[in-house]
Amino acid sequence: MFENLIMVVFVLGYSAIAFENKLGVNKTAVALLTAVVCWVLLALQQAAIPGGSAHGMVESLGHHMEGTSQIIFFLVGAMTIVQLMETHGGFQVVTSMLKVKDKRVLLWVVSFITFFLSSVLDNLTTAIVMVSLLHRLVDDREDRMLFGSMVIIAANAGGAWTPIGDVTTTMLWIGGRVSSLRIMEMLFIPSMVSMLVPLAWFSFMMKGEVAAVERPAEEKHIGARRVFILGLGALIFVPVFKGLTGLPPFVGILFGLGLLWLVTDMTHGEEREHLKVPQALHKIDMSSILFFLGILLAVAALETAGVLRDLAMWMDHCFNNKDIIATLLGLLSAIVDNVPLTAATMGMYDVIRYPMDCKLWELLAFSVGTGGSILIIGSAAGVVVMGMEKINFFWYLKKVSFPALAGYLAGIGAYLLIYRLIGT
Numbered sequence: 001m002f003e004n005l006i007m008v009v010f011v012l013g014y015s016a017i018a019f020e021n022k023l024g025v026n027k028t029a030v031a032l033l034t035a036v037v038c039w040v041l042l043a044l045q046q047a048a049i050p051g052g053s054a055h056g057m058v059e060s061l062g063h064h065m066e067g068t069s070q071i072i073f074f075l076v077g078a079m080t081i082v083q084l085m086e087t088h089g090g091f092q093v094v095t096s097m098l099k100v101k102d103k104r105v106l107l108w109v110v111s112f113i114t115f116f117l118s119s120v121l122d123n124l125t126t127a128i129v130m131v132s133l134l135h136r137l138v139d140d141r142e143d144r145m146l147f148g149s150m151v152i153i154a155a156n157a158g159g160a161w162t163p164i165g166d167v168t169t170t171m172l173w174i175g176g177r178v179s180s181l182r183i184m185e186m187l188f189i190p191s192m193v194s195m196l197v198p199l200a201w202f203s204f205m206m207k208g209e210v211a212a213v214e215r216p217a218e219e220k221h222i223g224a225r226r227v228f229i230l231g232l233g234a235l236i237f238v239p240v241f242k243g244l245t246g247l248p249p250f251v252g253i254l255f256g257l258g259l260l261w262l263v264t265d266m267t268h269g270e271e272r273e274h275l276k277v278p279q280a281l282h283k284i285d286m287s288s289i290l291f292f293l294g295i296l297l298a299v300a301a302l303e304t305a306g307v308l309r310d311l312a313m314w315m316d317h318c319f320n321n322k323d324i325i326a327t328l329l330g331l332l333s334a335i336v337d338n339v340p341l342t343a344a345t346m347g348m349y350d351v352i353r354y355p356m357d358c359k360l361w362e363l364l365a366f367s368v369g370t371g372g373s374i375l376i377i378g379s380a381a382g383v384v385v386m387g388m389e390k391i392n393f394f395w396y397l398k399k400v401s402f403p404a405l406a407g408y409l410a411g412i413g414a415y416l417l418i419y420r421l422i423g424t
Contacts, residue, residue, distance in 0.1 A: 003045075003305050009037050010298060014335075017377065017393065028287045031294025038301035045305075057304070064300035068293065070250045071124075075289055075384070076281075077253035078125045078235065082132050083280040084260055085231040088224040098137060103206040106137065110147060111154045111199050115192070118158030119165045122249065125235050126155045127381035131388045138210055146202055148389045149400040153373045153407065155381040157195040160369030161187035167380075168342040169365045176351060177361040186362050189418060194370045194411030198403035226267075230260055288387025295383060299336050322360045327412055330367025334378035338368040359419055366415055373404045 013034030017027045043057045100106040110130065118126040130151045138144040159166030163173035163180045172178045234256025241252035261277040268275045303309075311332070315325050329345060345364055354360050372379030376386050376396040385391065 003307060006038050006041050006301060006305050007307060009034060009041065010302060013037075013298065020393065026287070028291040028294065031291050031298065033294075035294045035297035035301065038298055038305075042301055042304055060304050061300075064297065064304070068296045068300065070248050071296065071380070072289060072293055074250040074253050075124065075292060076284065077250065077257045078128055079284040079289070080257055080277065080280050081231045081234055081253070081260060082128050083283050084264065084275075084277065085228050086132055087275055087280060087283075088227040101209040103143065103208055103210055104203045106210055107147060107150060107202060107206060108199065110134070110137075111150050111195060114151050114154035115158035115195055118155040119162045120239065121165075121235055122238075123155035123159040123166055123379065123381040124384060125238070126158070127151055127384050128388070129235065130155070131385055140210075143206075143210065145389055145391050145395065146206070146399070148385045148391065149376075149396060150199060150202060152376070152379065152382045152385050153198050153400075153404055154195050156370050156373045156379050157191045157407075157411075160194075160366050161191040166365075166369045168338050168368045172342065172346070172361055172365050176356055177346065177354075178365060179357055182357045183362060183365060186415065186418060187366050190366055190411040190415040191370065193414040194366075194373075194407040197407035197410045198400070201403035201406070227260065227264065230263060231256075234260065285387055288384060291387055292380070292383050295377065302336065323363060323416065326360060326363040326367045329364065330371030330408065330412075331374065333368045333371040334374035338372055338379070342368055362419070363412070363415060366411060367408075370408055370411060374401050374408060376400070 013030055016023060016025060016030040016034075020027045020030075039057065039061060042060075046055075046057045098106070098109065100109055110133075114126055114130050117129070121129075131148055134144055134147050134151070138147055156166070160169060161184055163169055163178070163183060169178070169183065173180065173183070234253070237256060238249050238252040241247070241255065242249055245251075257277070264276050273279060315328055319325050319328070342364065349360060372382060376382040376391060376393060382396075386393075386396075
């Protein structure tokens with residue numbers, strides 16, 4: 001009974017987020033309330049068992065908070081670094097080089113930069129950087145939402161084909177399901193295809209030139225270039241830091257933030273307090289961060305209740321074809337978080353029966369990595385862009401979901417063709 005109630009609460013919360021504009025209720029409030037109610041129901045379920053108590057749920061919540069808090073701290077650190085770069089006028093370094101006015105050309109340039117940047121950074125950081133850049137390049141809100149949507153698709157596609165670009169591919173890599181060179185060889189073209197299809201779609205829709213962003217003349221702050229280089233270096237250094245130390249990414253981002261904090265404090269005196277980290281912390285979008293927290297905890301409640309595991313087992317029972325199962329899991333990742341989906345799948349299929357670099361793991365890495373682009377709340381990149389650009393759920397569903405789905409299915413087809421030619 002409690003599992004059904006949790007599902008009802010999640011669906012109602014999900015619907016309220018989708019209908020945010022019509023209801024007039026902020027999606028962050030809904031996400032937080034949904035998460036809390038789901039976990040209360042889990043605690044009540046545990047307490048209702050004879051001799052049971054809520055202690056087990058407390059332990060489970062603590063386990064999920066361990067991973068969730070790492071993502072939240074990473075997000076806070078990354079957004080603060082980007083805000084510091086923005087405050088110092090560091091993005092002028094990039095915008096001065098991007099003199100492109102044609103909308104189509106700029107869309108292609110932004111998409112390819114996002115795609116390759118996401119392969120070395122994670123898609124979350126890439127989305128934050130690129131949306132911040134778009135604010136300096138594109139003035140028209142409708143155009144900027146389309147550009148931002150393409151950033152989501154390109155970031156998710158770019159992250160899927162390398163072991164450090166997306167958390168699910170990293171999970172499979174660390175778990176011994178895929179090897180680094182093989183996954184890059186097999187997924188580069190499918191990932192590129194999944195980006196190119198919607199990119200071509202939006203290119204036909206766009207005409208004319210980008211409206212120039214009207215900004216007052218910006219002061220050239222002391223240390224602007226230094227902060228920009230250090231900030232970008234700190235973001236790129238995160239996967240290197242993880243590889244060298246084995247510590248989680250949030251530690252690397254906090255190291256970068258601490259270094260920038262030290263540099264800006266030494267560079268700026270009391271008369272330039274607005275250029276220091278405390279002011280940057282005041283400017284980051286805490287509403288988006290709390291929304292992200294609520295979504296992650298709500299999905300974690302579904303995982304704890306066994307809903308995701310039951311769903312995966314049901315699909316395994318109904319479909320005896322692993323290609324179909326992996327494709328459906330990718331579609332499901334547009335609704336729920338791809339991390340628990342990947343974890344549930346890794347638990348269902350034994351590595352002895354399905355060894356490293358087998359078809360299932362490669363297709364799973366692609367599908368759950370790129371399938372989240374189909375809905376705006378289906379990926380970390382989508383949630384962040386939704387918050388930063390205030391993109392409406394139904395606007396994305398109407399304008400972006402179909403081309404994103406077409407790209408996803410085309411990428412699946414590209415992978416199956418490549419596997420048939422060189423897979424074994």
